Amino acid sequence: MPTNTYLNAATTLKSWLLTRDHKRIALMYIAGITFFFGIGGFFAALIRLELVTPAGDLLTDETYNKVFTMHGVMMVFFVLIPLIPASLGNFLLPLMLGTKDVAFPKLNLLSFYVYLFGSLFTLYAIVAGGLDTGWTFYTPFSTVASTSAVVPAALGIFINGFSSILTGLNFMVTIHKMRAPGLTWFRLPLFVWALYATSLIQVLGTPVVAITIVLVAAERIFGFGLFNPAVGGDPVLFQHLFWFYSHPAVYIMILPAMGVVSEVIAGMARKQIFGYSFVAFSSLGIAIVGFLVWGHHMFVAGQSIYSALVFSVLTFIVAIPSAVKVFNWTATMYKGSISWQTPMIYVAGFIGLFAIGGLTGLFLAAMGLDIHVTDTYFIVAHFHYVMVGGAIMGYMAGIHYWWPKITGRMYNEFLGKVSAAIVFIGFNLTFFPQFIAGYAGMPRRYHAYADAYQVWNVLSSAGASILAVGFTMPLLYLAWSLKNGEIAGDNPWGAVGLEWNTTSPPPTENFHTQPIVTWDAYEYPTPVEGHVV
Amino acid sequence: MSNGAAVAHDAHAHHPALAHHFESLDAQKEASVLGMWLFLVTEILFFGGALTAYMIYRTWYPDAFAVASSEIAILPGAINTAVLILSSLTMALAVHAAQTGERGKILVFIAITMVLGAAFLGIKAYEYHEKYVEGHIPGLGLPFRFEEEYYRPAQIFFSIYFVLTGLHALHMIIGLGIMTWMLVLTRKGVITPEYYAPIEISGLYWHFVDIVWIFLFPLLYLIGRHVHHVG
Numbered sequence: 222m223p224t225n226t227y228l229n230a231a232t233t234l235k236s237w238l239l240t241r242d243h244k245r246i247a248l249m250y251i252a253g254i255t256f257f258f259g260i261g262g263f264f265a266a267l268i269r270l271e272l273v274t275p276a277g278d279l280l281t282d283e284t285y286n287k288v289f290t291m292h293g294v295m296m297v298f299f300v301l302i303p304l305i306p307a308s309l310g311n312f313l314l315p316l317m318l319g320t321k322d323v324a325f326p327k328l329n330l331l332s333f334y335v336y337l338f339g340s341l342f343t344l345y346a347i348v349a350g351g352l353d354t355g356w357t358f359y360t361p362f363s364t365v366a367s368t369s370a371v372v373p374a375a376l377g378i379f380i381n382g383f384s385s386i387l388t389g390l391n392f393m394v395t396i397h398k399m400r401a402p403g404l405t406w407f408r409l410p411l412f413v414w415a416l417y418a419t420s421l422i423q424v425l426g427t428p429v430v431a432i433t434i435v436l437v438a439a440e441r442i443f444g445f446g447l448f449n450p451a452v453g454g455d456p457v458l459f460q461h462l463f464w465f466y467s468h469p470a471v472y473i474m475i476l477p478a479m480g481v482v483s484e485v486i487a488g489m490a491r492k493q494i495f496g497y498s499f500v501a502f503s504s505l506g507i508a509i510v511g512f513l514v515w516g517h518h519m520f521v522a523g524q525s526i527y528s529a530l531v532f533s534v535l536t537f538i539v540a541i542p543s544a545v546k547v548f549n550w551t552a553t554m555y556k557g558s559i560s561w562q563t564p565m566i567y568v569a570g571f572i573g574l575f576a577i578g579g580l581t582g583l584f585l586a587a588m589g590l591d592i593h594v595t596d597t598y599f600i601v602a603h604f605h606y607v608m609v610g611g612a613i614m615g616y617m618a619g620i621h622y623w624w625p626k627i628t629g630r631m632y633n634e635f636l637g638k639v640s641a642a643i644v645f646i647g648f649n650l651t652f653f654p655q656f657i658a659g660y661a662g663m664p665r666r667y668h669a670y671a672d673a674y675q676v677w678n679v680l681s682s683a684g685a686s687i688l689a690v691g692f693t694m695p696l697l698y699l700a701w702s703l704k705n706g707e708i709a710g711d712n713p714w715g716a717v718g719l720e721w722n723t724t725s726p727p728p729t730e731n732f733h734t735q736p737i738v739t740w741d742a743y744e745y746p747t748p749v750e751g752h753v754v
Numbered sequence: 755m756s757n758g759a760a761v762a763h764d765a766h767a768h769h770p771a772l773a774h775h776f777e778s779l780d781a782q783k784e785a786s787v788l789g790m791w792l793f794l795v796t797e798i799l800f801f802g803g804a805l806t807a808y809m810i811y812r813t814w815y816p817d818a819f820a821v822a823s824s825e826i827a828i829l830p831g832a833i834n835t836a837v838l839i840l841s842s843l844t845m846a847l848a849v850h851a852a853q854t855g856e857r858g859k860i861l862v863f864i865a866i867t868m869v870l871g872a873a874f875l876g877i878k879a880y881e882y883h884e885k886y887v888e889g890h891i892p893g894l895g896l897p898f899r900f901e902e903e904y905y906r907p908a909q910i911f912f913s914i915y916f917v918l919t920g921l922h923a924l925h926m927i928i929g930l931g932i933m934t935w936m937l938v939l940t941r942k943g944v945i946t947p948e949y950y951a952p953i954e955i956s957g958l959y960w961h962f963v964d965i966v967w968i969f970l971f972p973l974l975y976l977i978g979r980h981v982h983h984v985g
């Protein structure tokens with residue numbers, strides 16, 4: 222182990238809580254995100270337990286409403302949105318840029334505390350009466366009908382939004398202004414391009430959901446008439462404002478995961494990414510077109526047929542840059558000398574699950590089919606394939622890939638592979654039956670259902686318990702590796718990229734000497750045809 | 755531990771305001787100015803959401819909005835517009851004084867800016883009180899008084915009026931806080947012709963908040979007034 226690392230630079234509690242080191246802040250985010258993932262997972266367990274039987278016997282209907290709402294709120298706002306940017310992004314961005322820190326280190330620390338304060342505030346809302354609106358806060362139920370703690374929950378999400386905005390802003394300025402000498406835009410790792418596109422969405426989208434929450438709170442606290450049909454207001458206007466953020470929010474979750482996938486594939490196949498600039502620009506393309514498709518959430522909400530048509534077409538179009546990525550990754554792996562370590566297994570899982578999530582998204586972009594499956598379990602399955610199968614698989618790939626850099630030690634490769642397989646099997650068993658139940662008409666958000674759907678729900682609940690094992694295992698073996706893992710060395714994967722050019726774990730200042738970049742990203746030696754390297 | 759950074763710090767004396775991860779004060783300033791511009795972009799989208807609601811409802815209920823907006827007295831709003839434009843001038847002068855390093859002038863111009871900002875808020879409070887007296891507060895359990903024909907959409911108009919002007923006033927209050935901080939920084943001698951980025955980016959914020967008002971004033975007070983008076 223190197224003697225001088227960011228972990229042993231200072232060891233007091235204060236040196237952690239008041240740190241401005243992006244790497245320590247990243248670790249604090251990982252702790253926070255893992256905590257909220259546990260809480261969100263607890264609510265998911267309650268849901269799956271209730272749905273084992275068709276009768277609503279475990280939870281009352283009102284409690285069930287609160288349980289699935291809190292599952293959604295915790296997972297979307299406090300896990301998936303910050304998942305990769307705030308943790309791996311924070312840790313890696315300055316390393317990949319060859320600089321000492323993000324542009325605004327104090328703001329970075331502030332973002333963390335804003336995240337913590339906002340999420341704890343929403344957690345308090347559970348105690349203060351829970352929230353039963355669904356994570357989508359649809360009006361007028363949320364503004365005039367619900368008796369649950371809408372305002373505290375919404376306020377926590379509002380506060381948390383600043384954390385997201387400030388992180389995005391910080392990253393954008395960092396990428397513009399802090400690149401090492403010689404590190405031009407087209408030499409940047411694709412993870413940085415993905416973070417840039419993600420930040421763009423955070424900066425442009427989050428303020429809109431913030432004002433939407435303000436309007437809902439104003440209507441609820443002061444009794445203003447903004448979305449209330451009783452004074453001529455329009456609840457669908459709320460849906461437009463809400464989804465203007467919340468559709469692109471899916472790309473806040475998935476884009477950085479795609480960035481991780483590009484890094485892991487290049488590192489594990491030891492090849493230049495096929496079509497580098499296509500992959501880079503597809504991130505920006507997704508960010509931009511992703512802002513123009515929100516209306517596909519309102520095909521059944523009384524939207525005019527003409528705007529629905531436009532939103533439908535645009536939703537088909539946004540699939541193109543995603544597909545560009547998948548084809549380029551596949552082409553990169555073709556004839557590569559792939560090493561099938563844990564990160565690569567998660568990446569393979571990502572590509573398979575994201576393909577299913579993405580393709581079923583095309584089903585939903587088609588209006589006729591969407592009307593058939595709206596508000597059924599088909600939707601639930603679709604977005605879990607994208608959010609869990611995409612974002613969380615990407616995160617798991619990234620955590621394993623950079624674990625040696627973060628901690629200086631290796632995780633247990635055997636346990637890593639086993640748990641990746643368990644996650645993959647558990648995930649599919651949990652969510653694939655939901656496609657079938659949903660297509661057969663099982664509605665979402667009810668604690669009781671028709672007997673005919675029981676078989677699919679039992680399968681799904683069984684899958685969820687396997688998934689729980691798959692997610693608990695890494696928690697244990699990664700924690701174990703902190704003290705007992707093999708010393709990793711600076712570059713255990715033999716990957717190129719500035720983050721591998723410094724010690725593991727890196728020193729507080731990241732590099733011992735300022736890197737000067739004279740090479741392109743992913744410059745691996747070209748294997749000779751017919752010759753095994 | 756003598757790491758690379760410690761050596762670098764000894765090698766050449768740094769300006770006290772230069773953060774360890776920047777090459778130069780210029781690079782640091784460029785970053786903070788870009789950061790502030792990006793923040794202002796988020797502000798545009800924040801107000802933009804509420805303005806979208808305004809636009810939709812104005813299209814749906816043009817007559818009600820015209821009648822409701824002509825219920826608002828123009829004079830206090832017009833005075834406030836002038837007050838804010840003047841405060842933008844004094845803010846610009848403060849930034850100029852910071853560039854040339856005239857500390858006394860910075861203090862005076864920021865102080866005038868703050869007095870004007872406070873005057874704006876005072877007049878705004880007076881306007882809110884008028885709304886209360888006239889029965890134009892659409893909530894809080896207060897009686898809302900308006901002609902029968904437009905009774906319901908007029909509540910939407912005044913709801914949007916209070917949301918937009920309330921958020922703007924909140925930004926003004928935050929601006930006053932920032933200006934107080936700038937006074938402290940200037941008095942402590944932190945601001946110099948080499949390092950005046952804090953004043954400059956605070957100025958950007960202040961101008962932005964002024965510009966928001968330049969939009970709100972016509973949208974809420976002026977548009978459609980003539981329609982009502984003719985009809």
Ligand SMILES: [Cu+2]
Binds near residue numbers: 467468514515517518
């Ligand atoms: Cu969507």
